[in-house]
Amino acid sequence: MALIRNSKLRPRILIVGGGYLGLVTAQNLLKNLGRGEATVTVIDPNPYMTYQPFLPEVAAGSIEPRHAVVPLRRNLPGAEVITAKVTSINHADKYVVVEPENDEAFELDYDHIILASGSVARVLPIPGVKENAIGLKRIEEAVALRDHLLTRVADASLMEDDEERRKALTFVFVGGGFAGIEALTELEDVVRSAVAQYETLTDADVRFVLVEAMDRVMPEVGEAQARWVVEHMRERGIDVYLETFLEDCTDKHIKLSNGEEFDADTIVWSAGVKANPILIDSDLPIDERGRVTVRADLRVEGEDGVVDGAWAAGDNAAVPDLSGGGVGGYCVPNAQHAVRQAPVLAANVLAALRGETEFKQYFHKTIGSVAGLGLYKGVSQMGDFEVRGVLAWLMHRAYHGYAIPSLDRKVKVFGNWILNAVLGRDTMPLVDLDVPRKNFVEAATSKPAPQKKKEPANA
Ligand SMILES: Cc1cc2nc3c(=O)[nH]c(=O)nc-3n(C[C@H](O)[C@H](O)[C@H](O)COP(=O)(O)OP(=O)(O)OC[C@H]3O[C@@H](n4cnc5c(N)ncnc54)[C@H](O)[C@@H]3O)c2cc1C
Incomplete structure (x- = not known):
């Protein structure tokens, strides 16, 4: 495994997941960081953020699929965007293992990690x-x-x-x-x-x-x-x-x-959804629902107190809902919270980077x-x-x-x-998207046309 540990020139803020929380947090960081103050690295298996509230309208054909996703590179100029999956988080030594789809896995170190890996479908073990x-x-x-x-x-x-x-x-x-x-x-x-x-x-x-x-x-x-x-x-x-x-x-x-x-x-x-299972194998504290436990200032906190350099919010975190409206005292996993947690998260990470000790608390009353x-x-x-x-x-x-x-x-x-x-509404399906070469292969293997015998010119 390639090792990119200790390879950085300046502190690295690593964001695991370029979804709603990851993208907006990175944008806020980039806007407020001083020149050369830190590197913002965003890792996501997709080169885009998916605006999930539009998925039903994409399925219905009211919105073109590419218009419901937001390209990360174009919207994060100045950030290091890595299209790959984080497969392991080792916070004790502050590095993650990164696995690109078609390349060798490597380790990447960081100073601050922001867990923004969202949630996955909560699939019950029902036969079929x-x-x-x-x-x-x-x-x-x-x-x-x-x-x-x-x-x-x-x-x-x-x-x-x-x-x-x-x-x-x-x-x-x-x-x-x-x-x-x-x-x-x-x-x-x-x-x-x-x-x-x-x-x-x-x-x-x-x-x-x-x-x-x-x-x-x-x-x-x-x-x-x-x-x-x-x-x-x-x-x-x-x-x-x-x-x-x-x-x-x-x-x-x-x-x-x-x-x-x-x-x-x-x-x-x-x-329903459950927190991203990648967190289960990390060395960060999680609750019984697999969510990273955080304080209202979005710093990760375990039984032994605040975990230095670790931050989380969005669907993969148990964020206390200070408005008193959340389920079990925590913010429900939705975009409304994720997008509002992002600026608080960015401001607090910046404060920590600059050695400050006062952090903003996340408070939002669902509208x-x-x-x-x-x-x-x-x-x-x-x-x-x-x-x-x-x-x-x-x-x-x-x-x-x-x-x-x-x-x-x-x-x-x-x-x-x-x-x-x-x-008017378009109700036409595209077919064979999963086998785009089907017709080409059929053409390549089709029988050649029978060759006609050439008649002599003046027979
Ligand atoms: C169909 C649908 C409709 C919805 N409608 C609404 C709505 O109307 N209003 C509302 O408020 N909310 C809605 N939501 C919920 C909302 O979309 C989520 O709460 C919100 O996207 C959470 O943001 P997030 O950044 O925490 O997670 P996400 O936006 O899910 O982002 C997580 C990111 O992490 C990446 N990732 C996952 N695993 C890894 C890994 N191992 N390494 C690196 N990256 C990884 C993913 O690719 C993804 O980009 C809806 C959700 C769905 C599915």
Whole structure:
């Protein structure tokens, strides 16, 4: 393993993860660091930050995939951006092991580490889930989901067997949190638009199912709004099963805890997140949910006190919620917190770098939430102010269009929306993205045309 330890000329602030927290923290650091004061290094397996709140709209085709991701290099001039995975954190000796996808692993040292590696899907060990379900945390999943659903519609339009067609057009979503509901409703909307274009299909052929273990959906909104969302979904013909578990989906045969069984070609898993498992093998303190434990000033803290040079926030940290509104006393894992924690984190790391001992405390009282439920439909809760329908949908778009980092992406996202509103929704899938050489290989192995015998010129 190549060793890049002790190779730096100035202190290194290493950010593990260039997602929402990592990108915005790095931007704040770069803005405030003096010339030559420190090197900011951002490591992420993706060369871009994914704006996850847009994944449902990418899956629905309202936003182009590349417009929902923010390129790290372009938006972090002056930073060292490494496209690779951190596979091990050794804080006692202050170095990480970095593994590029197609190159040798190496060690990289640092003075301060910021853990911004986010969360991963919390997948339960239910038979068939690992083999058959898809999550919605990455842009690639959103793209694949869109193409898969719309391809199933196209395939179903040619199916004569009722059972086969029903299976192709049954879409099961597990998890009724914000992400699951947004994904389900956006995709239901686009599938219905697609189905309308096929003479051989009707709305009755399509079945969308939500399976939620709790007795309500969307814990982020009040009870009344959550009840309205369920009614709204049922009015749209979506089967909403509350207090119900997915028990098995082996071979895409669904078994629910209410005794119902059916086949479904699409299973989307959106039943919550857990802290990035990379932290489990690090030598940093974590809680029983795998999150790095931090103080309100975002310094990592274990049983023996503050861990010098280690910082964390976002989805991979248990950040105390000083507003008193969090679950179990901690900030819930959402973008609203991550983006606000970033400037506090940057300011405190800078203070530590400069030898200061006073640190800012992170305090944010949740303003509320907005969610899109498909075109022109939404739900929102701002304190006691509850909004439903078109206005909530507009609020959702206005907020997230503004919140996606970089002017370039904001313009592109609004451009997408305006063009789609004028030109209409695109319901066409791209096919064979996973086998792009298929046609070329077929052409290369196809039979040559039979050679015609040449007739003599003056026969
Ligand atoms: C579908 C969906 C919809 C959502 N909608 C909303 C919403 O409407 N409002 C809201 O507030 N929140 C929403 N969220 C949640 C929000 O996106 C997250 O809370 C937020 O992105 C957390 O920021 P983060 O920086 O902690 O993690 P992330 O943004 O997930 O960033 C983590 C980064 O770490 C990188 N990484 C992972 N492992 C490694 C490794 N080993 N080495 C190096 N890098 C690594 C990842 O590639 C990623 O770039 C949504 C999430 C999803 C999935």
